[in-house]
Amino acid sequence: xxxxxxxxxxxxxxxxxxxxxxxxxxxxxxxxxxxxxxxxxxxxxxxxxxxxxxxxxxxxxxxxxxxxxxxxxxxxxxxxxxxxxxxxxxxxxxxxxxx
Numbered sequence: 001x002x003x004x005x006x007x008x009x010x011x012x013x014x015x016x017x018x019x020x021x022x023x024x025x026x027x028x029x030x031x032x033x034x035x036x037x038x039x040x041x042x043x044x045x046x047x048x049x050x051x052x053x054x055x056x057x058x059x060x061x062x063x064x065x066x067x068x069x070x071x072x073x074x075x076x077x078x079x080x081x082x083x084x085x086x087x088x089x090x091x092x093x094x095x096x097x098x099x
Contacts, residue, residue, distance in 0.1 A: 013041035027083040036060045065090040
């Protein structure tokens with residue numbers, strides 16, 4: 001569990017986190033000018049803000065990973081998802097950190 005303002009511990013990805021990845025995949029492909037055949041969430045951490053920031057490690061092919069920062073609005077705002085940032089060229093062993 002994350003505390004307000006801080007990023008929580010890295011955990012194994014859940015079906016909910018994979019669903020978030022599936023929903024933002026088109027935004028990631030547009031932002032990186034790439035098409036990903038593989039897009040599998042491996043782990044994630046969260047940050048409580050006025051909503052939730054998800055920091056997600058995603059396998060994008062072979063040994064290549066990307067880190068996503070996705071904002072999910074609060075319930076009254078519709079739980080909308082917004083891709084805030086993408087870091088490509090990551091590895092499985094690289095920890096998720098704030099970016």
